[in-house]
Amino acid sequence: MKDILNLAGLAQKRAQELLPKAGINKQREITRLIFEICKRDNANPENILQQQKITNFEQAKKLLLALRYPVSYNKAQPNAFYLPKLDLSALPDAKIRQTDFYPKNIFIEKEVLNSALAQRALNKFPAAKLTVLEKKTLCGSTNYSERKENLVIIKENFDFVKPCPCTKNCVCCGYNLVNLGFGCAYECQYCFLQQYQNLHAIVLPANIQDFLAKINTVKFRKGPFPHIRIGSGEFTDSLLFDDLTQYSTDIVNFFCGRDEYFEFKTKSTNIDNLLKLKPAPNIVAGWSVNPQNIIDSVEPLTRPLCARLEAAKQIAKHGFKTAFHFDPVILHQGWQENYSSVIEQIKNTVPQESIAWISMGTLRFSRELKKCIESRFKNNFILDGEFLLDFDGKMRYPQQLRKQVYQTLIPKLKAAFPNTYVYLCMEEAALQS
Ligand code: SF4
Incomplete structure (x- = not known):
């Protein structure tokens, strides 16, 4: 994980070395291409485009697209390549835990509190905290990985x-x-x-x-x-x-x-x-x-x-x-x-x-x-x-x-x-x- 974040940093550094005068959007595209190539090939960003003399953004982008998309580079429309800003910290990492489903919280809409499903859930998860919802209310977690902690009926x-x-x-x-x-x-x-x-x-x-x-x-x-x-x-x-x-x-x-x-x-x-x-x-x-x-x-x-x-x-x-x-x-x-x-x-x-x-x-x-x-x-x-x-x-x-x-x-x-x-x-x- 740390290596991937490190790789993203090295890709950005290499993009700056190659095109020190390029604007921020151009730097972002070049950074992404270098990152994706190096991640796929387990390569070092420092070695990317070492053999070529890079004079401008268009030249660098073409060379990198050809490396990143060997099958489709010559055939695809230019706007088919999607190169957004690289932001690996945008969301928390997925939590991969092999556990039985046992929510910490059960939210039940008042109208269905006596339903068979609600009663089964309360019997099956007696340690869960019950909240009765008077109306449709926002509940759950801010982190997608924690969704299993919240059951909403x-x-x-x-x-x-x-x-x-x-x-x-x-x-x-x-x-x-x-x-x-x-x-x-x-x-x-x-x-x-x-x-x-x-x-x-x-x-x-x-x-x-x-x-x-x-x-x-x-x-x-x-x-x-x-x-x-x-x-x-x-x-x-x-x-x-x-x-x-x-x-x-x-x-x-x-x-x-x-x-x-x-x-x-x-x-x-x-x-x-x-x-x-x-x-x-x-x-x-x-x-x-x-x-x-x-x-x-x-x-x-x-x-x-x-x-x-x-x-x-x-x-x-x-x-x-x-x-x-x-x-x-x-x-x-x-x-x-x-x-x-x-x-x-x-x-x-x-x-x-x-x-x-x-x-x-x-x-x-x-x-x-x-x-x-x-x-x-x-x-x-x-x-x-x-x-x-x-x-x-x-x-x-x-x-x-x-x-x-x-x-x-x-x-x-x-x-x-x-x-x-x-x-x-x-x-x-x-x-x-
Ligand atoms: S709903 Fe999503 S996480 Fe669940 S089995 Fe389907 S693809 Fe996988």
Whole structure:
């Protein structure tokens, strides 16, 4: 950590040496480029551009962009390179602690104080300090890493069900969302919640029946899949808190016998409730998957791949459907073999006929999230990849690298699971075939 902060200081010093007369914005761009190159290559900033005689900013920037973006430098538009001020101290470091979820504080809105969820939470966490909220009040922590210390139980009044917002100019997969919960106890380095969630707490609604009642009143999106698909994993992990929320019981009972498919998206193995319920062919437990080396370094606190697949096997045996999401695919040394191995492991563990769908999408994030990741996870390697501002304003790997990922892995998936619906998630039309 100290080394990374030291590296940032050395990069700034080198930028000043190279261009002593450049203005502050130019210095910042050069500093960032030197920092990112040296972090990725484990190089010393003092050695950057030693062989060239640097006479002006444009020359230095061109040379550094070529070093930083070897795949895309000659092809990308100049405004695709995002070079904000380097500020590694903007946010506190992420706290990676493998502990059971046990909040210090429980905030409960007065209206739902007697709800089953509130009572379960009070019984499960007797040492937590209870605060009854008279009205919607700001609570939680100022530090995102401390969100797990605060559980907030609310009555949701507005945000029940909606089509997945997808992203501008992407091919829509027709997914629909039920926002059962806001906040997650895992610490995936790429998680958009660390930049998006403004209430640093785990927020759970007590009125699930109001969510389910809305299902009958909404016109859902269908997309290319033959059935309407609804899921609950956008702002939290769908099953991580299920021993507390028991949402799965209400959901399975509600959807049993209906036409829509309901998916629980998870990186957990919290399936005990599901295994007690009557199986239904339209209930899907979907696991996000990555090679174990990526789980270890990028998705700390989540369950290992083999545990996720064992849970999927049990779900299939019980009579529910399964799904898998290769999302986000993260490029790294050996990615072809590692992701191919994940495909094989699924094939060898989970019965084919249980798999309702498989999706794939490469790592993408907003420009604000980039700054958040590099500040909270200073030693991350994911940002060492080449990311450009792309068609939807998000940062993505260059199109040719994404194409290579899909052309390598999608045929393997289709060969391994010939009867399963395989699709790309949040990807542009040009890459769909
Ligand atoms: S499991 Fe999902 S919601 Fe939870 S931290 Fe990881 S990416 Fe975020």
